[in-house]
Amino acid sequence: MDLAADLYPIPRSLTGDGVRATLERIASRISLDVHELPTGTPVLDWTVPREWNPREAWIRDPSGRRVVDFADHNLHLVGYSVPVHSRLSLNELRPHLHSLPEQPDLIPYRTSYYEETWGFCLPHRLLESLPAGEYEVFIDASLEDGSMTWGECLLPGATTEEVVISSHVCHPQLANDNLSGIAVATHLAQTLAAVPERRYSYRFLFAPGGIGAIAWLARNRERLDTFRHGLIAANLGDGGSFHYKKSRRGDAEIDRAVAAGLAGLGEEPVTEDFFPFGYDERQYCSPGFNLPVGVLTRTPWGRYPEYHTSADDLSFIRSDALAGSLAAYLVTAAVLEEGAVRSAGTAAGTARRRPSTAGRAGDDRRYRSLEPFGEPQLGRRGLYGGLGGAGRKAFEVALLWVLNQSDGEHSLSDIAERSGLPPSVVREAADALREAGLLEDTP
Numbered sequence: 136m137d138l139a140a141d142l143y144p145i146p147r148s149l150t151g152d153g154v155r156a157t158l159e160r161i162a163s164r165i166s167l168d169v170h171e172l173p174t175g176t177p178v179l180d181w182t183v184p185r186e187w188n189p190r191e192a193w194i195r196d197p198s199g200r201r202v203v204d205f206a207d208h209n210l211h212l213v214g215y216s217v218p219v220h221s222r223l224s225l226n227e228l229r230p231h232l233h234s235l236p237e238q239p240d241l242i243p244y245r246t247s248y249y250e251e252t253w254g255f256c257l258p259h260r261l262l263e264s265l266p267a268g269e270y271e272v273f274i275d276a277s278l279e280d281g282s283m284t285w286g287e288c289l290l291p292g293a294t295t296e297e298v299v300i301s302s303h304v305c306h307p308q309l310a311n312d313n314l315s316g317i318a319v320a321t322h323l324a325q326t327l328a329a330v331p332e333r334r335y336s337y338r339f340l341f342a343p344g345g346i347g348a349i350a351w352l353a354r355n356r357e358r359l360d361t362f363r364h365g366l367i368a369a370n371l372g373d374g375g376s377f378h379y380k381k382s383r384r385g386d387a388e389i390d391r392a393v394a395a396g397l398a399g400l401g402e403e404p405v406t407e408d409f410f411p412f413g414y415d416e417r418q419y420c421s422p423g424f425n426l427p428v429g430v431l432t433r434t435p436w437g438r439y440p441e442y443h444t445s446a447d448d449l450s451f452i453r454s455d456a457l458a459g460s461l462a463a464y465l466v467t468a469a470v471l472e473e474g475a476v477r478s479a480g481t482a483a484g485t486a487r488r489r490p491s492t493a494g495r496a497g498d499d500r501r502y503r504s505l506e507p508f509g510e511p512q513l514g515r516r517g518l519y520g521g522l523g524g525a526g527r528k529a530f531e532v533a534l535l536w537v538l539n540q541s542d543g544e545h546s547l548s549d550i551a552e553r554s555g556l557p558p559s560v561v562r563e564a565a566d567a568l569r570e571a572g573l574l575e576d577t578p
């Protein structure tokens with residue numbers, strides 16, 4: 136809780152001094168190598184973005200009163216907003232204001248990493264109360280060439296085989312969806328560092344979501360053969376019970392280790408099969424890498440009303456929940472160390488079952504992704520909406536499903552069945568991806 140409270144006010148984003156300040160505080164507790172990758176560096180299908188550093192941002196109403204101020208809450212400013220200073224009418228201002236009509240007292244979390252714009256987030260009740268007239272908006276932020284920052288803590292073991300624990304460090308002022316994962320991962324590293332003998336090496340990644348994992352994968356591509364097991368740590372401080380999202384393989388040792396470990400604690404997690412969106416499992420479990428990475432959380436992202444709002448504050452996370460989450464990660468590590476679930480199943484991950492198509496008059500077309508390493512950048516190809524933080528449309532979800540499953544094995548019918556999406560939407564997504572040059576036909 137102390138660490139979370141310490142990190143809470145820092146204005147984090149994908150890049151910038153907020154990430155550096157966060158890593159500095161983590162580094163006061165565990166040994167951390169901090170990496171900086173310059174803007175413009177190509178990483179898989181992406182490039183490292185420009186660095187963003189917000190300083191001041193506010194809106195003055197017609198009477199001159201500051202009605203929205205970044206200094207009051209980091210969520211007030213849309214992440215990656217470009218600088219602006221202008222006077223405009225409420226009507227002109229409205230498209231730049233984001234609120235949650237269903238949760239009128241909360242500030243939403245919004246970002247615009249890949250589309251140049253600016254905006255403010257505010258409680259809907261406040262938005263509705265704004266009088267007509269002339270407003271003054273001011274955003275002092277730099278968006279320029281710099282670098283992207285991430286941290287790694289490596290605890291060497293008897294072997295170079297690695298267990299990788301990954302948490303994102305890009306969310307501003309959100310406790311459960313971000314700080315809980317960072318806090319549990321940091322304490323896990325501290326605890327494991329004190330264990331005299333470890334079979335595995337443990338690597339803790341504190342990287343911005345999406346592009347951070349993509350950069351790490353790009354920079355470590357040659358040594359992924361030592362990557363044995365991975366977990367994504369997030370949403371670990373709410374009062375909910377444990378939830379485990381399996382790796383894309385579905386039968387990896389980590390998938391069994393989490394279940395066995397939690398059973399030892401008398402906990403039975405809700406388990407869910409892999410799906411190709413969420414946190415950085417979407418990169419680690421892209422078809423080219425297909426690494427054994429699962430997601431161990433309490434209540435998953437998007438399934439609690441406080442998610443991505445100002446209500447995900449320090450009062451929403453609890454020390455007993457964080458401690459229980461730490462125990463869950465420790466017991467999973469213990470199961471892996473013992474190799475207790477290693478022999479179950481056969482050659483986890485290598486034996487692929489070709490989905491049965493018997494009795495289905497579906498769409499048998501199978502494709503192969505031409506960008507199978509990490510997620511291809513869809514926004515650049517005009518296939519994906521710009522503003523992040525809110526939900527995704529079915530078509531965008533279908534794009535991710537088709538890309539993730541297009542390894543030549545799964546037909547469009549298989550994908551529709553597994554994703555639960557309408558076959559027509561899956562087909563539409565596949566056509567769009569083929570047109571964008573991201574899929575090739577397989578015989």
Ligand code: ZN
Pocket residue numbers: 306312436443
């Ligand atoms: Zn999030």
